[in-house]
Amino acid sequence: MASEVAILGVGMHPWGKWGRKFVEYGVKACRDALQDAGVEWKEIQFVSGGETMRCGYPGYVAGASFAQALGWNGARVASSYSACASGATALNTARMQILAGFCDVALVVGGDTTPKGFLAPQAGDRPDDPDWLRFRLMGATNPTYFALYARRRMEIFGATERDFAKVKVKNSRHGLPNPNARYRKEYSEEEVLASPMVADPLRLLEICATSDGAAALVLSSMEFARKRRSDPVRVAAVSTVTPRFPSSVVELPDFATDSAYSVPVPDNTFRGSVAAAAYQEAGIGPEDLDLAEVYDLSSAMELDWYEDIGICKRGEAEKLLNDGDTAVGGRIPVNPSGGLACFGEAVPAQALAQVCELTWQLRGQAGERQIQGAKVGLTANQGLFGHGSSVILKK
Amino acid sequence: MSEKERVPAVEGWFTMEGEKPHLLGSRCKSCGTYFFPKESFFCKNPDCAGTEFEEAPLSRVGKLWSFTNNCYPAPPPFVAPDPFVPYAIAAVELAEERMVVLGQMVAGTEVSDLRAGMKVELVLEKLYEDDAREYMVWKWKPLAA
Numbered sequence: 001m002a003s004e005v006a007i008l009g010v011g012m013h014p015w016g017k018w019g020r021k022f023v024e025y026g027v028k029a030c031r032d033a034l035q036d037a038g039v040e041w042k043e044i045q046f047v048s049g050g051e052t053m054r055c056g057y058p059g060y061v062a063g064a065s066f067a068q069a070l071g072w073n074g075a076r077v078a079s080s081y082s083a084c085a086s087g088a089t090a091l092n093t094a095r096m097q098i099l100a101g102f103c104d105v106a107l108v109v110g111g112d113t114t115p116k117g118f119l120a121p122q123a124g125d126r127p128d129d130p131d132w133l134r135f136r137l138m139g140a141t142n143p144t145y146f147a148l149y150a151r152r153r154m155e156i157f158g159a160t161e162r163d164f165a166k167v168k169v170k171n172s173r174h175g176l177p178n179p180n181a182r183y184r185k186e187y188s189e190e191e192v193l194a195s196p197m198v199a200d201p202l203r204l205l206e207i208c209a210t211s212d213g214a215a216a217l218v219l220s221s222m223e224f225a226r227k228r229r230s231d232p233v234r235v236a237a238v239s240t241v242t243p244r245f246p247s248s249v250v251e252l253p254d255f256a257t258d259s260a261y262s263v264p265v266p267d268n269t270f271r272g273s274v275a276a277a278a279y280q281e282a283g284i285g286p287e288d289l290d291l292a293e294v295y296d297l298s299s300a301m302e303l304d305w306y307e308d309i310g311i312c313k314r315g316e317a318e319k320l321l322n323d324g325d326t327a328v329g330g331r332i333p334v335n336p337s338g339g340l341a342c343f344g345e346a347v348p349a350q351a352l353a354q355v356c357e358l359t360w361q362l363r364g365q366a367g368e369r370q371i372q373g374a375k376v377g378l379t380a381n382q383g384l385f386g387h388g389s390s391v392i393l394k395k
Numbered sequence: 396m397s398e399k400e401r402v403p404a405v406e407g408w409f410t411m412e413g414e415k416p417h418l419l420g421s422r423c424k425s426c427g428t429y430f431f432p433k434e435s436f437f438c439k440n441p442d443c444a445g446t447e448f449e450e451a452p453l454s455r456v457g458k459l460w461s462f463t464n465n466c467y468p469a470p471p472p473f474v475a476p477d478p479f480v481p482y483a484i485a486a487v488e489l490a491e492e493r494m495v496v497l498g499q500m501v502a503g504t505e506v507s508d509l510r511a512g513m514k515v516e517l518v519l520e521k522l523y524e525d526d527a528r529e530y531m532v533w534k535w536k537p538l539a540a
Contacts, residue, residue: 130432135470135473136404137532138498138499139469139473139482141465141469148461148462151461151462155461155511199466245439246493250495250496256432257496258428258439261427262426262440
């Protein structure tokens, strides 16, 4: 089992779409997190930023951009990019500084401001870049991949479009009381199924939007925490694993899987291995979870995640959903925050937002979203180009 | 009216000659693993230190692993026809190579025509054109029974 670090404070800027600077959102989240922690900015010894690729150079050096905006204080700094996993990587970087004894208290932050519509490649011809070519040769957008996975569930497990709509309905109920959510509206199955088809079988209301937003954490050693907060939420694991060769699923933005000609496909899928590494590090199993926040890039993908994090067997996710097990009040609530269904995605902040939700839940501060007696939670997410992301929190 | 020159939309990814085109991958000479798109530097099998590859035409018949469609045109660099007509995209399992490869389905294929496990074959179709040329790309077509 890994050593633990404490989460002293969490803060978020609400998700939405205003087109303001990502640093502005991040600073708000940082100030809230510092206040929540009872820690002054000048006490922070390490700033760990999640990068954004959409905001030019300041986004590539996000850690320093946030540090400068808060006011240079001489703290050490690092910036991390791992696509949607950036927040988890930034968290792990700070965690390692603390566990290695180089830092008592750190600030972890990610924020983004994003363009309208499909996430598109940056302008300019790049015929050697597979991520450019998948648009040029196939018109394969991100929803194309989500839809292939969704259709696979229908063909192999008998999932229906109603099942996918139900995930959105559940999450929309969860997000209704969440002050940080962008979309706070309860949908019916009929409304979801009436929304325009984007990439069959996925409809507009089943595919997450892209959003502005920011989230921040104040992380500390257990020793530092003892002087500031009794019984803090603890980070018990962070998984940032890469896949094992050969892959079995065509991953965004690739044209093909690896070939299993000479090496058989591993027993676990990549996403499954991401959660497995976190469980191993924390010394727990899926049966120990009270809640989970998973990456519902599409409604159907949430169902894949139930199986990948091991809260049900492969092929049984629809049953878990339909039995009400994954709603707040059910046996193993998933996405009590409302998930990406209610937030949309702010790439470098999203993994941190998942951690914020878990923290509020474990502290009993989740208000109307509260899961009774929550003590152990898991986040799960996956960044493009092989970045695992899973965090386990305990109280 | 003179016929436009037909060129591949990307060089070296598929054959243009003959009636039965192939995707062109590469194969590690040490461990035999296939790669598509081609790998030419280091074998990506972690147990293999191979650095030599041979060009490998891939199987041109496979089975549908999954499928979807685009109801809206993708952003550039996709060259969207005007008017835009929704088209299907497939993930196809190649048995010999033990890999799944993506590609558009041929024009006119509806999602309702498709089922996982269905056999499809590789063909070439126009991706887009300009004043001088037609740019060709591989697509999958349901195999006639």
